[in-house]
Amino acid sequence: MKLLVIEDEASLRRSIVDYFTQEDFLCEQAGTFQEGIQKADNFQYDCIILDINLPGGSGLKLLDYLRKDKKPEGIIIISARDAVEERITGLDLGADDYLTKPFHLSELYARVKALIRRKYTAGSNIMEFEKLQLDLSLKILTYNSLPISLTKNEYEVLLFLITNKNRVVSRQAIAEHIYGEQADNLASFDFVYSHVKNLKRKLKEKGAGDLLQAVYGLGYKIVI
């Protein structure tokens, strides 16, 4: 998978590239508007992560340029501005998703994966890891061919953890993934704890006890 990260903040750009490289993505980076146009013109990517505030021009302009040029890449906007109009303009111009800073890398990764899945995997929508099978269109989890019934929230947690498999995902990232970017919702970490507890119990009942691990006080991880 090839990814282009267009973001002017070098430190943040490096974090994104690091995270995705560890997941076997091939990453290119651009720090300015011109650099972004140049790289997007010369190569073909599976996904472009695009910041709006860029030196040399707005990311929205770049987006417009790419879409007029019939570039098929999936594009995810990352922006510090959480204005509804900007979000709508971005999506109208052909962006596939919009994420507000500050975001968790696990969330960005889940968005990119979901986008790639939507765009490039026609038909089958089933994730399989040895005995574990997750049907994304039917939202059914089976382990050893035994179905495990999950609540909506438990399913979301599981999918998020599986997408970020073999990585520690912080409780905060899970909370934000499920409950959105609602203001002042810090109490939601407690819900994450109870959802994960239930999920763990259900997995254990079907014999997949050590699949889901708690990592000290930090968060959780699914080891596959």
Added chain:
Amino acid sequence: MSKTLAQKNNRYLLTWLPIVLLLGSVLFFVMLDHHSSHMQEKQLSLKQQNIWKAFLQNPESLPGKIDGEYRITKNDEQSLDTASGYAHLTKQYSLYGNNYQLTTYIPTKEYSHLVIKVFATELFVFILLLIAIVFLNKKSSLKLWQPFYKTLESTRVYDVVNEPFIQLNNETGITEFNQLNNELNSLTDKVNLAYTNQKQFVENASHEIQTPLAIIRSKLDLLINEPGLKETTAGLLADITEANDRLSQMNKSLLILAKIDNNQFPEKTDIDVSALIGKLLATYKDHYDNFPKLSEYIETGVHLIANPALIEILFSNLIKNAVIHNISGGFINLQLTASQLIIENSGLPLTMDPSLLFERFNKGNADSKTTGLGLSLVKQICRLYYMDLEYTFANQMHTIKVNFKQA
């Protein structure tokens, strides 16, 4: 007790004007009386001169007396008759060795009648004057103070958030009011500028803080995945992550507050509040394992025209507040009607001044899981849409009422 300008003015006039007029009348009467006696004396002495002259020319033919006019007697004939109703003047004269006494008379009745008539007329004129002055004063002060009342009305409407633009007329035709309006104009300009600067500062600061927060967050996400992480390090990272997320939450809330202040939620739609509150309650029941015992009365079809994002923040913050600041085994009563939303919840009394409840960063307890901005968001949203917000605490129960007063 305060009275209106017109009332005050009237009261002064009605107190002092009659006193002044009364004193004037007394003075007038005294003067009138003085002048009339003076005139009587003059007339009497003139009559004396004329009659004595006539007597000198012809002492024999002139009658010794005419009633009501004069009387001449020889000195030895002492007989003094004083007719009532007449003023008289007596003088001694001598002619050819004889002494005469001449008394002249004029009637006083006519004079006193005249004095009374003039005085009555004057009183009538004074009363007329009093009425006219009060009436004219009323009319003219209404007209005079017109610009002042206009200014008053404009400043009443002035609100630094919702109605910051008042342009007061500085050509009222009255110098003082022109000055007043000029001063008020520049005052509101200064207030508006200070307010704009302040809210822009908050918004810019919040935006600038987003980027470093994003960097810290991304580095923490990488750090917690470093191989060979020790438990102590993990503990530290967990604390840092939590603090950083709290900072992000706070910053987001501050940004929303700044945006409300900057009127950046202009888009409005028709919102089905009944459905929204039903949905929020369902979500929170799902989120909280320890959701308090809920009794709800939700009227169907309650609608508001407002910004959907803000209205959702408003109601979800109120419901969340009732859950978070509850006691174990507590309850929540929620009642929604077309005109108001009432949320009651059991809880401990506030440890702070209730009037500060809706102010920024005022937390009822040192709970690290709240940012202290939730209720100030509620307040700002209510203010934006002219909704009344009321808080009371009684019988171990917090009550928050939101009255929808949509224009």
